[in-house]
Amino acid sequence: MTEGNSVLAKAREIKIIGFLCNWCSYGGADTAGVCRFKQPTDLRIVRIPCTGRMDPLFAAKSLIYGIDGVLVSGCHPKDCHYAVGNLYARRRLEVLKHFLPFMGIDGRRFHYTWVSASEGQLWQKTVTEFSDRIHRLGPNPGLSRT
Numbered sequence: 001m002t003e004g005n006s007v008l009a010k011a012r013e014i015k016i017i018g019f020l021c022n023w024c025s026y027g028g029a030d031t032a033g034v035c036r037f038k039q040p041t042d043l044r045i046v047r048i049p050c051t052g053r054m055d056p057l058f059a060a061k062s063l064i065y066g067i068d069g070v071l072v073s074g075c076h077p078k079d080c081h082y083a084v085g086n087l088y089a090r091r092r093l094e095v096l097k098h099f100l101p102f103m104g105i106d107g108r109r110f111h112y113t114w115v116s117a118s119e120g121q122l123w124q125k126t127v128t129e130f131s132d133r134i135h136r137l138g139p140n141p142g143l144s145r146t
Contacts, residue, residue, distance in 0.1 A: 027117025052085020
């Protein structure tokens with residue numbers, strides 16, 4: 001890598017994608033915004049109906065194609081709007097977390113958590129810590145980049 005390319009790599013904006021449950025975590029992110037809690041600006045949110053509808057391939061493909069970090073957040077277990085959606089999600093996402101290293105992806109680039117609509121401060125803390133972790137790891141080389 002030449003010096004010019006390394007400067008470009010360092011200057012590249014970190015990209016983090018967050019898949020948030022419509023009923024709880026999206027509300028928690030909104031609460032954090034309404035309360036004007038300081039949050040990182042490198043997170044892009046995808047609103048999903050429930051983490052139970054979250055296909056682990058959404059996260060895996062995001063990381064494969066070079067997204068630097070993936071955060072999935074939903075309702076607390078046993079507090080799901082759809083009764084058991086997040087229980088299914090927890091099983092699938094835990095399997096994905098253990099499978100990522102076999103795909104050549106650093107498992108620290110993926111995180112899932114539970115945040116309710118009233119927990120704006122918890123959302124702010126979670127997203128800040130995850131963003132800091134991704135910044136320390138640096139850009140994701142991705143499997144599709146040359």
